Amino acid sequence: MAKQLDYNTLCEIFRRFHEREPEPKGELAHVNAYTLLVAVALSAQATDAGVNRATAELFKVADTPEKMLELGEAGLIDHIKSIGLYRNKAKNVIKLSRILVEDYGGAVPSSRAALTALPGVGRKTANVVLNMWWGFPAQAVDTHIFRVANRTGIAPGKDVAAVERAIEDNVPVDYQRHAHHWLILHGRYICTARKPKCGVCPIEDLCPYEEKTT
Template sequence: MARPTGRAYKIRLMKKAEIEEFFTRLEARDPSPKGELNYTNPFTLLVAVVLSAQATDIGVNKATGALFREVSTPAEMLALGEAGLKQHIRTIGLFNSKAKNVIALSELLIAEHGGEVPTDRDALVKLPGVGRKTANVVMNIAFGAPTIAVDTHLFRVSNRTGMAPGKTPIEVERKLEKRIPKKFLLHAHHWLILHGRYVCKARKPDCPACVVSDLCRYKAKTTV
């Protein structure tokens, strides 16, 4: 999962009615959006998200395919060991530090949470390698919490469109939580990340194919 750049766009704020229409259209196009990381349970989801930092979902899925057939619990991860884990994830960037974090968080899950992934953010962010963004992803996907995890795609879309402009991920997150209608909050994270990944791309947004282009405040829209 890519890291936000910290760049904010000076742009006019979207109106409440426009945000409602924005998500109405995204919902019509994709009523049940899903994350693109493969997992089998909350623990493997947590591991996948930790591994996805500064890496692509495709790359993580390639590395975890065999891993998650062998490991599905913190105890099994500890039995595999750090060296064994590294053999599975060596194609992922920063795999050495990520392996240490996954082993350490597995130990902590067993010691303090009975081997289960906690459902609240405060407990999640205390796990090694888990920050607010990772915690929000796990809470949303595994436990159905209406959280917003601001990665580089959400940061870009929120600023470009004028939906929730901000200079930091936490600023954008809090604005999105306030501005997005509650009925859309559960899936908002997925809609925005997929929109940023495949349509509102960093180098050249595909504005002609965008279903919300007329609502967007971005001045440098593409025409072809």
């Protein structure tokens, strides 16, 4: 775990991220808040690409909780059986869809507490929805962010909760909105787990990672 970087260094890091990608986007396909919620819930222990392949046809027939309930658990399974843990995920999607219809009039709530109370929705999923749909500066820490945050010293922490707090406490406020997307993309495509591409890294000169590669 690297030492927490100072404020000026963080400003420069995120300035460069912003310069390269002013409006970073999540890679999960969706058409509304509900399909985003479902896609993120399905993405646990699965790749975004795999989820997108499964939901391409699913969201054509079930893009609201009402339509998902009409499709039913068996119908949902037919669409998502290529995704890991699909049976349990299908049960949760049907359960959360019923709650949305019965308690929220079919709408997805914009409260973290309300979201995390839904079946199969943890803090990370809730934060993705809050960030991507409503524009809240919520930090959804996945394995990529956890690795990058600790390796670079951007937001070191011993667990996901600590990294989330470190991002909120240390990343300059002007960059909070897109911080989690920049860090995910950096971890997914440049600061990879086994062989980080330090030779093409835009923040290589600011990174304290000792085992830099070419």
